[in-house]
Amino acid sequence: MASIDGKPTLLHLNDSQSQTILWLLEELEIPYDIKYFERETSGKNKARAPASLKETHMLGKSPQLITASGRVVIERSAISKYLIDTYDAAGKFKISSADGERNDALHEEELLGFAQSSWYVTVMVAVILHYTKTYSPFIVRPLIGAVSAMLRYGFIDKELDAQLKYLNSQLEGQNFFLSNENPTRVDVVLFFMVQMPHTAKVIDIKTYPNVKAWYERCLSRPAWRRGIEKGNGYVMGG
């Protein structure tokens, strides 16, 4: 699977968070290859990633990036770090720390930790409860709905609100997380994690004006739109 032409290759799955790596590749304006994968459309693995993604990494997930030297990199936080470190010679997507603590490397670590282990966990629990309610058999639906509501109103909705207020505060007076100029690694990691629950109507970003403006700002990036055109479908694309 090593590159034969000196370009990185994205192993890209439709309707997945891999779309944000396509976005970053387009932002960087570098040559790259895409190998397309499609979610299973039937059988017991319906909607799951195809087994062929296990040929390059035992976890079998997308995105995977095969670097120009043939190394397989997983996880969006690592792939985006690799791409920015390797290809962003002009430093457009690097954080500058010119604003001191507000936008420095330690705060980047805080935001990445928050995004991945606090925000995303809350979101995924809320999304799963939402779909458990939507897709459970008709007869048990009211009951599952009640349990779901109990969990959501007792805990998860308050948590989502507190966390969205924090995200909103981090965008006060600047266009992106950790930068006023261009998206950073934190934007790439967080975008999917906000878009997915927003599209699923598990959160509503309307009441968090900085988050809403940021969300629309990301979607209107020409690089985001080019990424959508080069992908193989993205139902969360709005």
Next chain:
Amino acid sequence: MASIDGKPTLLHLNDSQSQTILWLLEELEIPYDIKYFERETSGKNKARAPASLKETHMLGKSPQLITASGRVVIERSAISKYLIDTYDAAGKFKISSADGERNDALHEEELLGFAQSSWYVTVMVAVILHYTKTYSPFIVRPLIGAVSAMLRYGFIDKELDAQLKYLNSQLEGQNFFLSNENPTRVDVVLFFMVQMPHTAKVIDIKTYPNVKAWYERCLSRPAWRRGIEKGNGYVMGG
């Protein structure tokens, strides 16, 4: 809240992941202060963190580290990076990259991304389903149990197994994640994320021998035991 004596201060909550930061502080053998917080013991916020943790950070979670210069740092991945970068002059807990790709900085990013946004999400969904089943009213328990089993056996158990196999492979031939000598930041971040579901019997690490040996190795560190003695209770301590 700025330090008056040049030491970092840990805002520490009982029975929480903050215990792993106490572990790291003890591993580093540096002077530090602890400010103790207790989970609510009654009322509608029973078992939640006390509101007083919001005085230093709007998210109100523990751990928070107040650095010697008075900066508040959140998220274990960021706090552990700060502590190791600042206080590990001998480089005991830094990764060395002597083994090339296996233990280098890019792989550290992959493991941190995996731990936080893949492993922890799967674990938390499994844990919540487990407790939903255990604590739901007696009359609906069989039904909730059935939904929980459906979700677990259809998806989550397979996912937990694949992810534990990956963690097991990462420990092949070495004592810690990214190092054979001493725990690294990845061990500090991951330890709680393995201990909590293991103690809750949501996973069983027995069949993943490297993970089991690593788990016991961490628990037997003198610094882990000193951290437990300095804490204010940790039910997951086994």
